[in-house]
Amino acid sequence: MIVDEKILIGKAEEKEIYLLPSKLNRHGLIAGATGTGKTVTLKVIAESLSELGVPTVIADVKGDLTGMIVPGDQEGIQERLDSMGIKDYEVRKYPVHFFDVYQTQGHPVRSMLQEMGPLLISRILDLTEAQQGIMNIIFKVAKDMELDIIDLKDLQAMASYVGEHAKEFTLKYGNVTKQSVGAIQRRLLELESEGGEKFFGMPALDIEDWLTTEGGLGVMNMIECEELFNHPLLYSTFLFWMLSEIYEKLPEVGDLDKPKVVFFFDEAHLLFKDAPRQLLEKIDQVVKLARSKGIGIFFITQIPTDLPSSVLSQLSNRIQHSLRAYTPAEIKSAKLAAESFRENPELDVVDLISNMKTGTALVSVLGEDGAPTIVEKTKILPPKSSMVIANQDRIMLAIETDSIYGKYEREIDPESAYENIDEIRENEVRAKEEAEEAERLEKEAAKAEAKKKNEKSWSEKMSAKAQRKVENELLNMGIRQARKFLKGLLK
Numbered sequence: 001m002i003v004d005e006k007i008l009i010g011k012a013e014e015k016e017i018y019l020l021p022s023k024l025n026r027h028g029l030i031a032g033a034t035g036t037g038k039t040v041t042l043k044v045i046a047e048s049l050s051e052l053g054v055p056t057v058i059a060d061v062k063g064d065l066t067g068m069i070v071p072g073d074q075e076g077i078q079e080r081l082d083s084m085g086i087k088d089y090e091v092r093k094y095p096v097h098f099f100d101v102y103q104t105q106g107h108p109v110r111s112m113l114q115e116m117g118p119l120l121i122s123r124i125l126d127l128t129e130a131q132q133g134i135m136n137i138i139f140k141v142a143k144d145m146e147l148d149i150i151d152l153k154d155l156q157a158m159a160s161y162v163g164e165h166a167k168e169f170t171l172k173y174g175n176v177t178k179q180s181v182g183a184i185q186r187r188l189l190e191l192e193s194e195g196g197e198k199f200f201g202m203p204a205l206d207i208e209d210w211l212t213t214e215g216g217l218g219v220m221n222m223i224e225c226e227e228l229f230n231h232p233l234l235y236s237t238f239l240f241w242m243l244s245e246i247y248e249k250l251p252e253v254g255d256l257d258k259p260k261v262v263f264f265f266d267e268a269h270l271l272f273k274d275a276p277r278q279l280l281e282k283i284d285q286v287v288k289l290a291r292s293k294g295i296g297i298f299f300i301t302q303i304p305t306d307l308p309s310s311v312l313s314q315l316s317n318r319i320q321h322s323l324r325a326y327t328p329a330e331i332k333s334a335k336l337a338a339e340s341f342r343e344n345p346e347l348d349v350v351d352l353i354s355n356m357k358t359g360t361a362l363v364s365v366l367g368e369d370g371a372p373t374i375v376e377k378t379k380i381l382p383p384k385s386s387m388v389i390a391n392q393d394r395i396m397l398a399i400e401t402d403s404i405y406g407k408y409e410r411e412i413d414p415e416s417a418y419e420n421i422d423e424i425r426e427n428e429v430r431a432k433e434e435a436e437e438a439e440r441l442e443k444e445a446a447k448a449e450a451k452k453k454n455e456k457s458w459s460e461k462m463s464a465k466a467q468r469k470v471e472n473e474l475l476n477m478g479i480r481q482a483r484k485f486l487k488g489l490l491k
Contacts, residue, residue, distance in 0.1 A: 001089060001381055005257075007048040009041065009319070010363070011084050012376035019045065019317060021052060021258035023366035024296035027287060027314055031304050031337065032321025037359045038300050039064060041319055042264055043383035045298070046220060050094050054258055055211050055218040057242075061267040063226045067386035068094045069398045077382035080359075084379055091384050095214040098399050100224040101199050101238055106399060108408045109223070110201045111241050114139070114149040120244060121155075123278035124237045125187040131180045137173045138162050138184075145424070147417040151200040152192055154417035159185050161421050194231035199238060202412040207249050209404055211261055229270060236279045239271070243286045250293040260294035268299035269306035280308060287314045303333045304340065316372065317365040319380075322356040338362075341375035349375055 001008040007019040019028075032038045043065070046056050058065060072091035081089050098106030113121065118139040122132040138158050142149050149155050162169055163181035170176045188196075210221045228235050250260065265271055272280065287297055303323060304312055318341065325334040338349040341364045349362060356362070356377070363378040390398075399405060 001044075001086070002048055002051050005052070007045060007052075008381065009044055009048075010361070010378040010380040011086075012363075012378045014085075015376065017363050017365075017376055017378045019048075019365055020368065021049075021054070022255065023317065023370070024049075024259045024262060025255070025291045025294060026316035026366055027290075027296060028298040028317035028319070028365075029304060029307075029312070029315040030298060030300045030319045030321075031302065031306075031323075032361065033302060033324045035358060036321035036356070037361065037380060038321055039266070040359060040383055040387070041321070041361065041380050042266065042298070042300055043068070043385065043387075044381050046262075046264060047094060047384055049259075049262055050218040050220060052258055053213050053216055053218050054260075054262060055213065055221065056262045056264060057210055057221045057223065057246075058264045059223045059225045059239075059266055059271075061225045061229050061270060063224070064389055065222060065266070066096075066098075066390040066395055067388050068096050068220055068222070069394060070386035070388070070390050072382070072384055072386045080382050084381070086381065089381075089384070091386075093385055094220055095217050095402070096220045096222050096398060097209070097402050097404060098222050098224065098395060099205075101228050101234065102195055102224075103198055105224040105395065106222070107404060108198070108411070109238070110199060110204050110408070110411075111245075112150050112202060112204045113152070113155050113200050114142075115204065116241060116244075120240065123282075124233075124240050124276075125184070125191070126276050126278060127184065127187070128180075130175075130177075131184055133174065134162070134176055134180050135184060137169065137176060140173060141169060142417055145420075147420050148414070150202060150414065150416045151418075152188065152197045155200075156185065156188050156192075157418045157421040159188065161424075191233055191237065194234040196234055196237065199234060202414065203408055205245075205408065207245050209407075210246070212403070214403060229267075232274065236276055240279050240282055243282055246295065247286050247290060247293060250295065252292050253294045254292055256294050259296040262296035262298065264298045264300065266300045268301040269303075271299075272307060272311075284308065284310050287311050304337050305333050318363070318372075319378075320353065320362040321360070322358075323354050325354040342372045344374040344376065347375060347377060352377060 003016070003018070005021065007021065008016055009019055010017050030038050030041050042058075046058060046068070049056055060066070071093045074091045077089075077091070081087075099109045100106035101109050118132070118135040122135045127135060138155070139149065141162055142158050147154075147158070149158060159181055162176060163178050163185075166176040166178050166181065210219075212219045225235070228238060246261070246263075253260065271283075286295075290297060298317075299307060299311070299315065301307060304320075307315075320337055320341070323330070323334045323337060325331045334353050335350055338353045341349055341362060343349075347362075353362060359380050359382075361378050361380055362375050364372050364375045367373050
Protein backbone atom coordinates (compact mmCIF):
# COMPACT_ATOMS: atom_id res chain seq x y z
CA MET A 1 0.00 0.00 0.00
CA ILE A 2 1.42 3.40 -1.01
CA VAL A 3 1.30 6.23 1.52
CA ASP A 4 3.18 9.45 0.68
CA GLU A 5 5.31 7.60 -1.89
CA LYS A 6 6.33 5.04 0.72
CA ILE A 7 5.43 1.35 0.89
CA LEU A 8 3.31 0.51 3.93
CA ILE A 9 3.85 -3.19 4.64
CA GLY A 10 2.20 -3.43 8.06
CA LYS A 11 1.82 -2.05 11.55
CA ALA A 12 3.59 -2.60 14.85
CA GLU A 13 0.69 -1.93 17.21
CA GLU A 14 -0.21 1.63 16.10
CA LYS A 15 3.12 2.34 14.43
CA GLU A 16 3.14 2.15 10.63
CA ILE A 17 6.09 0.24 9.14
CA TYR A 18 7.31 1.43 5.77
CA LEU A 19 9.78 0.33 3.13
CA LEU A 20 11.45 3.33 1.51
CA PRO A 21 11.59 2.96 -2.30
CA SER A 22 14.85 4.93 -2.39
CA LYS A 23 16.49 2.24 -0.20
CA LEU A 24 15.32 -0.83 -2.11
CA ASN A 25 18.52 -0.93 -4.17
CA ARG A 26 20.14 -2.05 -0.88
CA HIS A 27 18.16 -5.25 -1.39
CA GLY A 28 16.15 -7.32 1.04
CA LEU A 29 15.41 -10.63 2.73
CA ILE A 30 12.06 -12.26 3.48
CA ALA A 31 12.58 -15.35 5.63
CA GLY A 32 10.48 -17.75 7.63
CA ALA A 33 9.30 -21.33 7.92
CA THR A 34 6.78 -22.80 5.48
CA GLY A 35 3.29 -21.40 6.04
CA THR A 36 4.32 -18.34 8.07
CA GLY A 37 3.39 -15.73 5.46
CA LYS A 38 6.45 -15.15 3.27
CA THR A 39 4.44 -15.27 0.04
CA VAL A 40 1.93 -12.74 1.42
CA THR A 41 4.79 -10.35 2.25
CA LEU A 42 6.29 -10.81 -1.21
CA LYS A 43 2.94 -10.02 -2.83
CA VAL A 44 2.34 -6.92 -0.69
CA ILE A 45 5.74 -5.47 -1.63
CA ALA A 46 5.44 -6.40 -5.34
CA GLU A 47 1.92 -4.93 -5.53
CA SER A 48 3.08 -1.67 -3.95
CA LEU A 49 6.00 -1.45 -6.35
CA SER A 50 3.58 -1.90 -9.23
CA GLU A 51 1.49 0.98 -7.88
CA LEU A 52 4.66 3.09 -7.79
CA GLY A 53 5.25 2.28 -11.46
CA VAL A 54 8.22 0.00 -10.71
CA PRO A 55 8.37 -3.24 -12.75
CA THR A 56 9.33 -6.46 -11.01
CA VAL A 57 10.80 -9.80 -12.09
CA ILE A 58 9.56 -12.69 -9.96
CA ALA A 59 10.97 -16.23 -10.09
CA ASP A 60 7.91 -18.31 -9.16
CA VAL A 61 9.21 -21.72 -8.08
CA LYS A 62 5.98 -23.03 -6.55
CA GLY A 63 3.49 -21.58 -9.05
CA ASP A 64 1.49 -19.92 -6.27
CA LEU A 65 1.94 -16.28 -7.38
CA THR A 66 -0.30 -16.39 -10.43
CA GLY A 67 -3.18 -14.92 -8.41
CA MET A 68 -1.71 -11.45 -9.11
CA ILE A 69 -3.95 -11.31 -12.21
CA VAL A 70 -7.12 -11.81 -10.12
CA PRO A 71 -8.60 -9.35 -7.58
CA GLY A 72 -8.52 -10.60 -4.01
CA ASP A 73 -11.47 -11.34 -1.72
CA GLN A 74 -12.43 -8.04 -0.07
CA GLU A 75 -14.68 -9.74 2.44
CA GLY A 76 -12.01 -12.27 3.27
CA ILE A 77 -9.42 -9.61 4.20
CA GLN A 78 -11.72 -7.01 5.77
CA GLU A 79 -11.44 -8.39 9.28
CA ARG A 80 -7.65 -8.13 9.17
CA LEU A 81 -7.84 -4.61 7.76
CA ASP A 82 -10.24 -3.55 10.52
CA SER A 83 -7.97 -5.03 13.18
CA MET A 84 -5.12 -2.93 11.80
CA GLY A 85 -7.21 0.23 11.40
CA ILE A 86 -6.57 0.34 7.64
CA LYS A 87 -8.98 2.34 5.50
CA ASP A 88 -9.40 2.77 1.72
CA TYR A 89 -7.85 -0.60 0.94
CA GLU A 90 -9.58 -2.13 -2.05
CA VAL A 91 -8.77 -5.39 -3.80
CA ARG A 92 -7.56 -5.31 -7.38
CA LYS A 93 -5.56 -7.16 -10.02
CA TYR A 94 -2.19 -6.21 -11.53
CA PRO A 95 -0.60 -6.37 -14.98
CA VAL A 96 1.45 -9.56 -15.26
CA HIS A 97 3.53 -10.87 -18.14
CA PHE A 98 4.13 -14.59 -17.80
CA PHE A 99 7.37 -16.11 -19.13
CA ASP A 100 8.41 -19.75 -19.38
CA VAL A 101 11.63 -21.20 -20.77
CA TYR A 102 9.69 -24.37 -21.62
CA GLN A 103 7.10 -22.26 -23.49
CA THR A 104 3.97 -23.80 -21.95
CA GLN A 105 3.05 -21.38 -19.15
CA GLY A 106 4.17 -18.08 -20.64
CA HIS A 107 5.99 -16.22 -23.37
CA PRO A 108 9.16 -18.00 -24.53
CA VAL A 109 12.44 -16.82 -23.03
CA ARG A 110 15.34 -17.17 -25.45
CA SER A 111 18.91 -16.02 -25.78
CA MET A 112 21.38 -16.26 -28.67
CA LEU A 113 24.55 -18.15 -27.84
CA GLN A 114 26.83 -15.80 -29.75
CA GLU A 115 25.52 -12.88 -27.69
CA MET A 116 26.32 -14.75 -24.49
CA GLY A 117 29.85 -15.42 -25.74
CA PRO A 118 32.37 -18.18 -24.94
CA LEU A 119 33.33 -16.91 -21.48
CA LEU A 120 29.80 -16.89 -20.06
CA ILE A 121 28.97 -20.24 -21.67
CA SER A 122 32.17 -21.76 -20.29
CA ARG A 123 31.25 -20.59 -16.79
CA ILE A 124 27.74 -21.95 -17.12
CA LEU A 125 29.05 -25.34 -18.24
CA ASP A 126 31.72 -25.30 -15.52
CA LEU A 127 34.50 -25.98 -18.03
CA THR A 128 38.16 -26.33 -17.10
CA GLU A 129 40.65 -23.69 -18.18
CA ALA A 130 41.80 -25.86 -21.09
CA GLN A 131 38.21 -26.52 -22.19
CA GLN A 132 37.41 -22.83 -21.91
CA GLY A 133 40.33 -22.13 -24.25
CA ILE A 134 38.88 -24.53 -26.80
CA MET A 135 35.46 -22.90 -26.44
CA ASN A 136 37.15 -19.61 -27.36
CA ILE A 137 38.68 -21.32 -30.39
CA ILE A 138 35.28 -22.71 -31.44
CA PHE A 139 33.78 -19.22 -31.43
CA LYS A 140 36.85 -17.76 -33.20
CA VAL A 141 36.68 -20.38 -35.93
CA ALA A 142 32.99 -19.63 -36.43
CA LYS A 143 33.70 -15.91 -36.66
CA ASP A 144 36.53 -16.41 -39.16
CA MET A 145 34.29 -18.66 -41.25
CA GLU A 146 31.45 -16.07 -40.95
CA LEU A 147 29.14 -18.60 -39.29
CA ASP A 148 26.50 -17.60 -36.73
CA ILE A 149 26.14 -19.55 -33.48
CA ILE A 150 22.49 -18.93 -32.62
CA ASP A 151 21.22 -22.05 -30.89
CA LEU A 152 22.49 -25.20 -29.24
CA LYS A 153 22.69 -27.27 -32.41
CA ASP A 154 24.92 -24.56 -33.96
CA LEU A 155 27.39 -24.80 -31.09
CA GLN A 156 27.27 -28.61 -31.15
CA ALA A 157 27.96 -28.57 -34.89
CA MET A 158 30.88 -26.15 -34.50
CA ALA A 159 32.38 -28.20 -31.65
CA SER A 160 32.17 -31.33 -33.78
CA TYR A 161 33.75 -29.56 -36.77
CA VAL A 162 36.64 -28.20 -34.70
CA GLY A 163 37.21 -31.67 -33.25
CA GLU A 164 37.34 -33.18 -36.74
CA HIS A 165 39.97 -30.62 -37.79
CA ALA A 166 41.85 -30.56 -34.48
CA LYS A 167 45.28 -30.97 -36.08
CA GLU A 168 44.97 -28.08 -38.53
CA PHE A 169 43.25 -25.75 -36.05
CA THR A 170 45.97 -26.47 -33.46
CA LEU A 171 48.54 -25.04 -35.85
CA LYS A 172 46.48 -21.89 -36.44
CA TYR A 173 44.74 -21.14 -33.12
CA GLY A 174 46.43 -23.18 -30.40
CA ASN A 175 46.21 -26.63 -28.90
CA VAL A 176 42.94 -28.44 -29.64
CA THR A 177 42.54 -31.91 -28.19
CA LYS A 178 39.75 -34.24 -29.15
CA GLN A 179 39.38 -35.24 -25.50
CA SER A 180 38.55 -31.67 -24.44
CA VAL A 181 36.21 -31.20 -27.39
CA GLY A 182 34.48 -34.43 -26.34
CA ALA A 183 34.08 -33.13 -22.78
CA ILE A 184 32.47 -29.94 -24.11
CA GLN A 185 30.11 -31.95 -26.29
CA ARG A 186 29.05 -34.06 -23.30
CA ARG A 187 28.17 -30.92 -21.29
CA LEU A 188 26.24 -29.53 -24.26
CA LEU A 189 24.38 -32.82 -24.54
CA GLU A 190 23.47 -32.60 -20.84
CA LEU A 191 22.18 -29.07 -21.37
CA GLU A 192 20.17 -30.24 -24.38
CA SER A 193 18.63 -33.11 -22.38
CA GLU A 194 17.30 -30.57 -19.86
CA GLY A 195 15.57 -28.55 -22.59
CA GLY A 196 18.39 -26.21 -23.56
CA GLU A 197 17.30 -26.25 -27.19
CA LYS A 198 14.24 -24.22 -26.13
CA PHE A 199 16.23 -21.55 -24.33
CA PHE A 200 18.77 -20.83 -27.06
CA GLY A 201 17.38 -19.39 -30.26
CA MET A 202 15.54 -16.48 -31.83
CA PRO A 203 13.88 -14.12 -31.27
CA ALA A 204 15.95 -13.37 -28.18
CA LEU A 205 14.26 -11.66 -25.25
CA ASP A 206 14.56 -7.88 -25.27
CA ILE A 207 15.37 -7.00 -21.68
CA GLU A 208 13.47 -3.72 -22.12
CA ASP A 209 10.27 -5.78 -22.10
CA TRP A 210 10.95 -6.43 -18.41
CA LEU A 211 11.11 -2.70 -17.65
CA THR A 212 7.64 -1.60 -18.72
CA THR A 213 4.52 -0.09 -17.21
CA GLU A 214 0.88 -0.45 -18.21
CA GLY A 215 -1.69 2.14 -17.20
CA GLY A 216 0.85 3.68 -14.84
CA LEU A 217 1.39 0.34 -13.06
CA GLY A 218 4.72 -1.47 -13.09
CA VAL A 219 4.41 -4.79 -14.91
CA MET A 220 5.11 -7.94 -12.90
CA ASN A 221 7.20 -10.29 -15.02
CA MET A 222 6.45 -13.75 -13.66
CA ILE A 223 9.05 -16.40 -14.54
CA GLU A 224 7.57 -19.89 -14.30
CA CYS A 225 10.31 -21.87 -12.54
CA GLU A 226 8.39 -24.83 -11.18
CA GLU A 227 9.56 -27.14 -13.96
CA LEU A 228 12.74 -25.22 -14.68
CA PHE A 229 14.05 -25.77 -11.16
CA ASN A 230 13.90 -29.54 -11.69
CA HIS A 231 16.63 -29.14 -14.33
CA PRO A 232 19.58 -27.65 -12.39
CA LEU A 233 21.93 -27.00 -15.32
CA LEU A 234 19.31 -25.16 -17.38
CA TYR A 235 18.05 -23.30 -14.29
CA SER A 236 21.61 -22.13 -13.57
CA THR A 237 22.06 -21.20 -17.23
CA PHE A 238 18.88 -19.12 -17.21
CA LEU A 239 19.71 -17.33 -13.95
CA PHE A 240 23.29 -16.72 -15.03
CA TRP A 241 22.08 -15.20 -18.29
CA MET A 242 19.32 -13.16 -16.65
CA LEU A 243 21.60 -11.60 -14.05
CA SER A 244 24.29 -10.86 -16.63
CA GLU A 245 21.81 -9.42 -19.10
CA ILE A 246 20.01 -7.08 -16.71
CA TYR A 247 23.23 -5.95 -15.06
CA GLU A 248 25.27 -5.36 -18.21
CA LYS A 249 22.55 -3.60 -20.20
CA LEU A 250 21.28 -1.19 -17.56
CA PRO A 251 23.27 2.06 -17.30
CA GLU A 252 24.80 3.44 -14.13
CA VAL A 253 22.22 5.69 -12.45
CA GLY A 254 23.34 5.98 -8.84
CA ASP A 255 20.74 6.37 -6.11
CA LEU A 256 17.19 7.02 -7.33
CA ASP A 257 13.92 7.94 -5.65
CA LYS A 258 12.72 4.48 -6.61
CA PRO A 259 14.40 1.50 -8.30
CA LYS A 260 14.22 0.84 -12.02
CA VAL A 261 13.38 -2.82 -11.42
CA VAL A 262 13.19 -5.19 -8.44
CA PHE A 263 13.88 -8.94 -8.58
CA PHE A 264 12.25 -11.45 -6.27
CA PHE A 265 13.82 -14.91 -5.95
CA ASP A 266 11.26 -17.07 -4.19
CA GLU A 267 12.47 -20.25 -2.47
CA ALA A 268 16.03 -18.87 -2.66
CA HIS A 269 17.37 -21.73 -0.53
CA LEU A 270 16.73 -23.93 -3.57
CA LEU A 271 18.62 -21.47 -5.74
CA PHE A 272 21.80 -21.67 -3.66
CA LYS A 273 21.65 -25.39 -2.87
CA ASP A 274 24.20 -27.26 -5.03
CA ALA A 275 24.55 -24.21 -7.30
CA PRO A 276 27.74 -24.18 -9.41
CA ARG A 277 30.54 -22.00 -8.10
CA GLN A 278 30.36 -19.69 -11.12
CA LEU A 279 26.68 -18.93 -10.52
CA LEU A 280 27.30 -18.18 -6.84
CA GLU A 281 30.09 -15.80 -7.82
CA LYS A 282 27.82 -14.09 -10.36
CA ILE A 283 25.01 -13.63 -7.85
CA ASP A 284 27.48 -12.25 -5.33
CA GLN A 285 28.85 -9.82 -7.93
CA VAL A 286 25.43 -8.59 -9.04
CA VAL A 287 24.15 -8.16 -5.46
CA LYS A 288 27.20 -6.06 -4.58
CA LEU A 289 27.24 -3.90 -7.70
CA ALA A 290 23.57 -3.65 -8.73
CA ARG A 291 22.88 -0.72 -6.41
CA SER A 292 24.39 1.76 -8.87
CA LYS A 293 22.21 0.36 -11.64
CA GLY A 294 18.97 1.06 -9.77
CA ILE A 295 18.31 -2.67 -9.28
CA GLY A 296 16.73 -4.07 -6.12
CA ILE A 297 16.88 -7.76 -5.21
CA PHE A 298 14.83 -9.64 -2.61
CA PHE A 299 15.59 -13.22 -1.59
CA ILE A 300 12.75 -15.24 -0.08
CA THR A 301 13.90 -18.27 1.89
CA GLN A 302 13.25 -20.33 5.03
CA ILE A 303 16.17 -19.38 7.25
CA PRO A 304 18.73 -16.59 6.62
CA THR A 305 21.64 -19.01 6.83
CA ASP A 306 20.35 -20.68 3.65
CA LEU A 307 22.12 -17.84 1.84
CA PRO A 308 25.90 -17.41 1.52
CA SER A 309 27.22 -14.94 4.11
CA SER A 310 28.64 -12.70 1.36
CA VAL A 311 25.12 -12.30 -0.08
CA LEU A 312 23.34 -12.13 3.27
CA SER A 313 25.54 -9.23 4.39
CA GLN A 314 24.27 -7.14 1.45
CA LEU A 315 20.57 -7.48 2.32
CA SER A 316 19.66 -4.38 4.31
CA ASN A 317 15.85 -4.60 4.43
CA ARG A 318 14.94 -7.64 6.53
CA ILE A 319 11.57 -9.22 7.17
CA GLN A 320 11.73 -12.31 9.35
CA HIS A 321 8.65 -14.48 9.83
CA SER A 322 8.52 -17.19 12.47
CA LEU A 323 11.11 -19.97 12.47
CA ARG A 324 10.43 -23.47 13.72
CA ALA A 325 13.18 -24.25 16.23
CA TYR A 326 13.10 -27.77 17.66
CA THR A 327 16.48 -29.33 16.99
CA PRO A 328 19.75 -27.87 18.30
CA ALA A 329 20.69 -26.80 14.77
CA GLU A 330 17.33 -25.05 14.28
CA ILE A 331 17.60 -23.31 17.66
CA LYS A 332 21.07 -22.08 16.75
CA SER A 333 19.83 -20.77 13.36
CA ALA A 334 16.91 -18.98 15.02
CA LYS A 335 19.22 -17.34 17.54
CA LEU A 336 21.59 -16.19 14.79
CA ALA A 337 18.66 -14.73 12.85
CA ALA A 338 17.44 -12.87 15.94
CA GLU A 339 20.89 -11.46 16.64
CA SER A 340 21.16 -10.05 13.12
CA PHE A 341 18.58 -7.32 13.87
CA ARG A 342 19.20 -3.93 15.42
CA GLU A 343 18.09 -4.43 19.00
CA ASN A 344 14.75 -3.19 20.31
CA PRO A 345 14.85 -3.06 24.13
CA GLU A 346 11.11 -3.62 24.29
CA LEU A 347 11.22 -6.94 22.41
CA ASP A 348 12.63 -10.35 23.30
CA VAL A 349 13.54 -11.15 19.71
CA VAL A 350 15.06 -14.55 20.48
CA ASP A 351 11.77 -15.68 22.04
CA LEU A 352 9.54 -13.99 19.43
CA ILE A 353 11.30 -15.41 16.40
CA SER A 354 9.92 -18.89 17.00
CA ASN A 355 6.56 -17.93 18.48
CA MET A 356 4.95 -15.46 16.08
CA LYS A 357 1.61 -16.07 14.37
CA THR A 358 1.25 -16.46 10.63
CA GLY A 359 1.24 -13.05 8.94
CA THR A 360 3.40 -11.45 11.64
CA ALA A 361 7.10 -10.71 11.16
CA LEU A 362 10.08 -9.06 12.74
CA VAL A 363 10.97 -6.13 10.48
CA SER A 364 14.04 -3.93 10.27
CA VAL A 365 14.50 -1.74 7.20
CA LEU A 366 16.72 1.15 6.17
CA GLY A 367 15.58 4.53 7.40
CA GLU A 368 15.92 7.91 5.72
CA ASP A 369 19.46 8.24 7.07
CA GLY A 370 20.46 4.87 5.59
CA ALA A 371 20.79 3.17 9.00
CA PRO A 372 18.73 0.08 9.91
CA THR A 373 15.68 0.78 12.03
CA ILE A 374 15.22 -1.05 15.31
CA VAL A 375 13.40 -4.33 14.86
CA GLU A 376 9.61 -4.21 15.21
CA LYS A 377 7.08 -7.00 15.57
CA THR A 378 4.86 -6.20 12.59
CA LYS A 379 1.46 -7.38 11.46
CA ILE A 380 1.74 -7.62 7.65
CA LEU A 381 -1.00 -6.22 5.41
CA PRO A 382 -3.01 -8.65 3.27
CA PRO A 383 -2.40 -8.52 -0.49
CA LYS A 384 -4.90 -6.80 -2.76
CA SER A 385 -4.75 -9.54 -5.38
CA SER A 386 -5.96 -13.09 -4.91
CA MET A 387 -4.04 -15.57 -2.79
CA VAL A 388 -5.58 -18.40 -4.80
CA ILE A 389 -3.63 -19.83 -7.74
CA ALA A 390 -5.23 -18.60 -10.97
CA ASN A 391 -6.77 -21.29 -13.16
CA GLN A 392 -5.13 -22.24 -16.43
CA ASP A 393 -7.75 -20.58 -18.66
CA ARG A 394 -7.26 -17.27 -16.89
CA ILE A 395 -3.49 -17.49 -17.19
CA MET A 396 -3.69 -18.25 -20.90
CA LEU A 397 -6.10 -15.35 -21.42
CA ALA A 398 -3.68 -13.03 -19.63
CA ILE A 399 -0.84 -14.24 -21.86
CA GLU A 400 -2.80 -13.90 -25.10
CA THR A 401 -4.12 -10.43 -24.33
CA ASP A 402 -1.03 -8.73 -22.91
CA SER A 403 0.98 -6.09 -24.77
CA ILE A 404 3.82 -8.33 -25.99
CA TYR A 405 1.83 -11.35 -27.16
CA GLY A 406 3.10 -12.53 -30.54
CA LYS A 407 6.55 -10.99 -30.21
CA TYR A 408 8.25 -14.18 -29.02
CA GLU A 409 5.74 -16.94 -29.76
CA ARG A 410 6.97 -17.75 -33.28
CA GLU A 411 10.46 -19.22 -33.28
CA ILE A 412 12.86 -18.09 -36.02
CA ASP A 413 15.53 -20.51 -37.18
CA PRO A 414 17.80 -18.66 -39.65
CA GLU A 415 20.55 -20.27 -41.67
CA SER A 416 23.45 -20.53 -39.27
CA ALA A 417 26.40 -22.76 -38.37
CA TYR A 418 24.37 -25.97 -38.14
CA GLU A 419 23.03 -25.63 -41.69
CA ASN A 420 26.27 -24.25 -43.15
CA ILE A 421 28.61 -26.81 -41.59
CA ASP A 422 26.99 -29.66 -43.57
CA GLU A 423 27.48 -27.69 -46.78
CA ILE A 424 31.08 -26.95 -45.80
CA ARG A 425 31.67 -30.63 -45.10
CA GLU A 426 30.18 -31.56 -48.50
CA ASN A 427 32.40 -29.00 -50.21
CA GLU A 428 35.42 -30.34 -48.35
CA VAL A 429 34.58 -33.91 -49.37
CA ARG A 430 34.06 -32.77 -52.97
CA ALA A 431 37.34 -30.83 -52.94
CA LYS A 432 39.14 -33.84 -51.47
CA GLU A 433 37.68 -36.14 -54.12
CA GLU A 434 38.61 -33.67 -56.85
CA ALA A 435 42.13 -33.37 -55.44
CA GLU A 436 42.46 -37.16 -55.27
CA GLU A 437 41.19 -37.47 -58.86
CA ALA A 438 43.62 -34.79 -60.03
CA GLU A 439 46.44 -36.59 -58.24
CA ARG A 440 45.40 -39.89 -59.85
CA LEU A 441 45.33 -38.35 -63.31
CA GLU A 442 48.69 -36.71 -62.71
CA LYS A 443 50.18 -40.03 -61.67
CA GLU A 444 48.72 -41.75 -64.74
CA ALA A 445 50.06 -38.99 -66.98
CA ALA A 446 53.49 -39.27 -65.37
CA LYS A 447 53.38 -43.03 -65.77
CA ALA A 448 52.43 -42.71 -69.44
CA GLU A 449 55.18 -40.18 -69.98
CA ALA A 450 57.65 -42.46 -68.29
CA LYS A 451 56.49 -45.36 -70.47
CA LYS A 452 56.80 -43.18 -73.54
CA LYS A 453 60.30 -42.22 -72.52
CA ASN A 454 61.16 -45.86 -71.94
CA GLU A 455 59.80 -46.81 -75.35
CA LYS A 456 61.71 -43.96 -76.98
CA SER A 457 64.86 -45.00 -75.18
CA TRP A 458 64.41 -48.63 -76.34
CA SER A 459 63.79 -47.48 -79.91
CA GLU A 460 66.87 -45.30 -79.84
CA LYS A 461 68.89 -48.19 -78.47
CA MET A 462 67.67 -50.53 -81.22
CA SER A 463 68.35 -47.88 -83.88
CA ALA A 464 71.84 -47.34 -82.56
CA LYS A 465 72.42 -51.09 -82.44
CA ALA A 466 71.24 -51.47 -86.06
CA GLN A 467 73.37 -48.56 -87.11
CA ARG A 468 76.39 -50.04 -85.43
CA LYS A 469 75.64 -53.38 -87.12
CA VAL A 470 75.41 -51.71 -90.50
CA GLU A 471 78.58 -49.79 -89.85
CA ASN A 472 80.32 -52.98 -88.76
CA GLU A 473 79.01 -54.80 -91.81
CA LEU A 474 80.20 -52.03 -94.11
CA LEU A 475 83.51 -52.06 -92.36
CA ASN A 476 83.76 -55.83 -92.75
CA MET A 477 82.80 -55.54 -96.40
CA GLY A 478 85.49 -52.94 -96.88
CA ILE A 479 88.05 -55.14 -95.24
CA ARG A 480 87.06 -58.09 -97.40
CA GLN A 481 87.23 -56.00 -100.57
CA ALA A 482 90.62 -54.64 -99.60
CA ARG A 483 91.97 -58.10 -98.94
CA LYS A 484 90.58 -59.26 -102.25
CA PHE A 485 92.21 -56.35 -104.04
CA LEU A 486 95.59 -56.91 -102.42
CA LYS A 487 95.40 -60.55 -103.18
CA GLY A 488 94.88 -59.75 -106.88
CA LEU A 489 97.86 -57.45 -106.95
CA LEU A 490 100.15 -60.04 -105.47
CA LYS A 491 99.34 -62.52 -108.15
